[in-house]
Amino acid sequence: MSQSDQLKSHIDELVPDLIAMRRDLHEHPELAFEEERTSGIVAKRLRTMGLEVQTGIAKTGVVGLLHGGASKPGAKTIAIRADMDALPIQEMNDINYRSTIDGKMHACGHDGHTSILLAVADLLNKRREELNGNVKFVFQPAEERIGGAEPMIKEGAMQDVDGIIGLHLISDYPLGRVGVRSGSVFASADRFILTVKGKGGHAAMPETTVDPIVISAYIVTALQTLISRETSPFSPAVITIGTIQAGTAFNIIPESAEMHGTMRAFNADHRSKLTRRISEIAQGIATAMGGSCEVEVLDGCPPCVNDAKMTEIVRDAAISTVGEKEVDASEDVLTAGSDDMACFLEAVPGCYFIVGAKNEEKGAKYPHHHPRFNIDEDALPIGVEVLTRAAMDFLKQ
Numbered sequence: 001m002s003q004s005d006q007l008k009s010h011i012d013e014l015v016p017d018l019i020a021m022r023r024d025l026h027e028h029p030e031l032a033f034e035e036e037r038t039s040g041i042v043a044k045r046l047r048t049m050g051l052e053v054q055t056g057i058a059k060t061g062v063v064g065l066l067h068g069g070a071s072k073p074g075a076k077t078i079a080i081r082a083d084m085d086a087l088p089i090q091e092m093n094d095i096n097y098r099s100t101i102d103g104k105m106h107a108c109g110h111d112g113h114t115s116i117l118l119a120v121a122d123l124l125n126k127r128r129e130e131l132n133g134n135v136k137f138v139f140q141p142a143e144e145r146i147g148g149a150e151p152m153i154k155e156g157a158m159q160d161v162d163g164i165i166g167l168h169l170i171s172d173y174p175l176g177r178v179g180v181r182s183g184s185v186f187a188s189a190d191r192f193i194l195t196v197k198g199k200g201g202h203a204a205m206p207e208t209t210v211d212p213i214v215i216s217a218y219i220v221t222a223l224q225t226l227i228s229r230e231t232s233p234f235s236p237a238v239i240t241i242g243t244i245q246a247g248t249a250f251n252i253i254p255e256s257a258e259m260h261g262t263m264r265a266f267n268a269d270h271r272s273k274l275t276r277r278i279s280e281i282a283q284g285i286a287t288a289m290g291g292s293c294e295v296e297v298l299d300g301c302p303p304c305v306n307d308a309k310m311t312e313i314v315r316d317a318a319i320s321t322v323g324e325k326e327v328d329a330s331e332d333v334l335t336a337g338s339d340d341m342a343c344f345l346e347a348v349p350g351c352y353f354i355v356g357a358k359n360e361e362k363g364a365k366y367p368h369h370h371p372r373f374n375i376d377e378d379a380l381p382i383g384v385e386v387l388t389r390a391a392m393d394f395l396k397q
């Protein structure tokens with residue numbers, strides 16, 4: 001049996017356990033920074049394998065370190081990352097491993113990511129003696145709130161790491177397909193709050209007031225010109241105002257108006273330009289109309305930018321797993337969603353890729369964060385194989 005066939009047959013043996021683990025995590029979802037049970041299971045498994053385990057990183061994060069038995073001086077370390085958190089959603093799926101916790105659900109596939117990485121740890125651990133280098137298994141909390149990756153890095157999770165890889169299962173990307181692309185793949189995300197201050201008064205005497213609602217209306221419209229007039233058609237970006245709050249009655253001009261919005265971009269320069277221009281436009285319009293505007297930008301997450309060399313390694317691993325025809329580098333791989341894997345990718349060169357998990361026949365067809373979200377579990381062994389091969393190939397180079 002060739003080495004490649006041997007790996008496939010080892011993965012086949014792991015599939016029942018892989019699915020059982022995913023379903024167990026699915027039944028017991030935990031929200032951001034509350035992943036106590038999940039991280040307990042992860043730490044216990046990694047310790048049973050004999051890895052060096054650190055817990056309580058960024059509250060509920062876990063790191064397991066596998067020392068390769070064939071490490072020569074100067075050998076490298078590759079990190080593989082999975083996120084563990086669930087979402088505050090009431091599950092509406094009719095399945096026998098439905099969430100047992102009201103109002104909480106794994107509706108993004110992170111139960112899959114965690115179980116995939118545990119299987120990868122098992123496989124690589126069994127090949128420990130062949131490995132020229134180390135593998136760091138990084139289980140992060142709080143991806144959904146964009147908050148787990150950064151504190152893990154601050155607490156040293158990327159120390160002595162030479163490269164990082166990770167995957168996201170995607171429910172609207174066909175099963176059997178793997179999307180791997182160099183450069184930006186997930187957008188940045190920044191939340192902003194615009195507080196427009198005017199001067200309140202009687203609705204029938206506007207000349208004695210400065211109307212913050214009219215100012216806000218101009219700002220909302222003008223912000224879209226940042227996309228239509230100041231952004232190249234070849235550089236996608238999004239600005240959305242999601243809420244506008246102002247006023248108490250039809251015949252009163254209020255003192256102020258508050259707008260909340262989000263901005264997405266695919267590279268750091270574009271992101272910082274749009275951030276600056278949102279402020280300039282909002283403040284410029286408000287001032288010109290006699291009012292003022294306070295601008296607050298929060299929750300920043302950079303875009304996920306893949307390194308060309310790391311992408312090549314993952315691409316080759318994906319080809320060995322699903323065949324060249326099913327490995328996709330097209331724009332279908334891009335998403336305007338964000339992921340704080342971006343922080344790890346800023347810290348060390350890496351590659352974040354997507355694994356198709358859509359299968360209408362099995363009901364795996366709803367979008368992420370939907371109460372009927374589900375994945376085709378046949379995607380799990382595909383993810384396991386790509387990560388395992390990529391890690392082994394990285395350490396060979």
Ligand SMILES: [Zn+2]
Pocket residue numbers: 107108144368369
């Ligand atoms: Zn999500």
Ligand SMILES: [Zn+2]
Pocket residue numbers: 108109110143168
């Ligand atoms: Zn996710």
